[in-house]
Amino acid sequence: MPKAVLTPQSEDFPRWYQDVVAKAELADNGPVRGTMVIRPYGYAIWERMQADMDRRIKEAGARNAYFPLFIPESYLTREAEHVEGFSPELAVVTHAGGKQLEEPVVVRPTSETVIGEYLAKWTQSYRDLPLLLNQWANVVRWELRPRIFLRTSEFLWQEGHTAHATEDDARAYAARIHEDVYAAFMREMLALPVVLGRKTARERFAGATNTLALEGMMRDGKALQMGTSHELGQNFAKAFDITYLSEQGRQELCWTTSWGTSTRMLGGLIMGHGDDHGLRLPPRLAPVQALVMVVKDGEGVPEAAHRLVADLVARGVRAELDARVDTAFGRRAVDAELKGIPVRVEVGPRDLAEGSVTVARRIAGGKESVPLGGVVGVVAAALEEDHDTLYAEALAHREASTVAVTTVGAAAEAARTGWATIPWATLGPEGEEELARSAVTVRCLTMPDGSVPRKEDADGVLAVVGRAY
Numbered sequence: 001m002p003k004a005v006l007t008p009q010s011e012d013f014p015r016w017y018q019d020v021v022a023k024a025e026l027a028d029n030g031p032v033r034g035t036m037v038i039r040p041y042g043y044a045i046w047e048r049m050q051a052d053m054d055r056r057i058k059e060a061g062a063r064n065a066y067f068p069l070f071i072p073e074s075y076l077t078r079e080a081e082h083v084e085g086f087s088p089e090l091a092v093v094t095h096a097g098g099k100q101l102e103e104p105v106v107v108r109p110t111s112e113t114v115i116g117e118y119l120a121k122w123t124q125s126y127r128d129l130p131l132l133l134n135q136w137a138n139v140v141r142w143e144l145r146p147r148i149f150l151r152t153s154e155f156l157w158q159e160g161h162t163a164h165a166t167e168d169d170a171r172a173y174a175a176r177i178h179e180d181v182y183a184a185f186m187r188e189m190l191a192l193p194v195v196l197g198r199k200t201a202r203e204r205f206a207g208a209t210n211t212l213a214l215e216g217m218m219r220d221g222k223a224l225q226m227g228t229s230h231e232l233g234q235n236f237a238k239a240f241d242i243t244y245l246s247e248q249g250r251q252e253l254c255w256t257t258s259w260g261t262s263t264r265m266l267g268g269l270i271m272g273h274g275d276d277h278g279l280r281l282p283p284r285l286a287p288v289q290a291l292v293m294v295v296k297d298g299e300g301v302p303e304a305a306h307r308l309v310a311d312l313v314a315r316g317v318r319a320e321l322d323a324r325v326d327t328a329f330g331r332r333a334v335d336a337e338l339k340g341i342p343v344r345v346e347v348g349p350r351d352l353a354e355g356s357v358t359v360a361r362r363i364a365g366g367k368e369s370v371p372l373g374g375v376v377g378v379v380a381a382a383l384e385e386d387h388d389t390l391y392a393e394a395l396a397h398r399e400a401s402t403v404a405v406t407t408v409g410a411a412a413e414a415a416r417t418g419w420a421t422i423p424w425a426t427l428g429p430e431g432e433e434e435l436a437r438s439a440v441t442v443r444c445l446t447m448p449d450g451s452v453p454r455k456e457d458a459d460g461v462l463a464v465v466g467r468a469y
Contacts, residue, residue: 013220034146034153044287056181062132070105075113078239085206089141107140115161116240134160149267157262163254170255178212178229191282191390197444209233215443217398218271221418223468229259279340283383290343294323298349415440419466
């Protein structure tokens with residue numbers, strides 16, 4: 001591919017990212033600073049993410065609902081730590097209908113407060129618990145340094161909110177979402193390895209008693225928080241009077257959780273797998289898994305291409321036809337690579353005369369001549385193989401870019417190009433504060449075997465340290 005198509009990652013990674021977003025036709029900047037317009041191809045990827053995540057959430061027992069975009073300002077002030085954490089990011093409406101509002105309303109930055117009001121209304125007895133809700137919505141958090149998909153003033157997400165009778169039940173459900181929904185989705189759909197851990201007190205969600213996080217390493221060595229699941233203890237239950245009548249006839253406070261993932265995952269997908277040719281999409285996520293391309297017109301070529309598309313679709317492959325012979329084939333091939341389409345099937349008169357076509361692989365690379373009768377099998381096998389290839393490459397990159405250290409200085413140095421792991425007992429809050437002055441953060445606390453430490457764990461707990469988006 002000519003150098004002019006994309007800025008090389010090694011030359012300027014942020015510019016490369018912007019190039020991919022624009023030239024793969026994923027999104028555009030919106031008319032208000034910090035907003036974005038998601039283009040059809042980018043939205044098609046998001047829709048596939050959304051559909052699979054929604055299935056997993058429902059399998060975990062949550063049901064979808066919808067809550068208002070506007071939240072009374074007084075709701076946020078009822079949980080002091082929560083409003084303090086979000087205050088700099090709030091968008092507040094003070095005028096509407098041609099007059100000043102009696103009470104300002106906040107454009108939702110997250111919905112713990114408004115949903116807490118209704119959890120209290122809908123929870124009367126232990127028989128109503130657990131109450132497991134999820135909503136797909138947009139939220140607004142005013143960003144000073146926006147970047148499409150990664151940090152925008154408005155973004156799309158899902159947010160789950162639950163109420164439970166006991167702390168153990170709430171903790172177990174937050175962990176279930178963290179591991180069985182989020183981590184599994186990222187492995188099985190995004191082909192991205194993530195470190196599972198819990199946030200330090202400094203980094204956890206405002207108003208939470210514990211935050212479980214999933215951290216992915218991008219190809220430039222920086223970390224991206226891919227999703228979080230929060231134990232909220234009884235903080236919001238106290239603020240919003242979320243109570244229930246127990247089996248013993250006593251009025252008890254509920255224990256609540258919240259959890260969310262967003263269009264930030266699209267940014268992680270781009271930066272976790274992309275190369276100097278553009279996107280590399282995991283086949284399970286790709287809107288188009290195989291693009292059948294007419295190289296140029298010739299006897300029987302359009303007909304053969306149409307048959308191949310039909311055969312691939314019949315096998316369950318998401319296949320499309322590109323018969324735009326009025327556009328140069330090279331340009332079309334470059335566009336397909338930019339968009340990360342896993343497989344191209346190139347049909348031209350010369351190959352067809354010999355009873356074959358050319359199959360080009362985006363992820364594994366290379367081309368091969370394949371007999372017409374074997375195309376469907378070759379494509380299907382490639383799509384299965386490519387998911388594992390992407391995951392293995394991302395995991396190898398993370399392992400090669402992570403070093404174990406024993407001092408704060410060594411952790412800061414390692415974070416220049418990747419991640420460091422350091423015993424939390426060695427680092428501690430003081431070392432965390434020292435790292436923060438160099439824009440290095442503790443991404444999460446984890447155990448050497450990759451499990452999530454409990455709040456009471458001390459021995460063996462590792463801090464994963466790096467620079468982050």
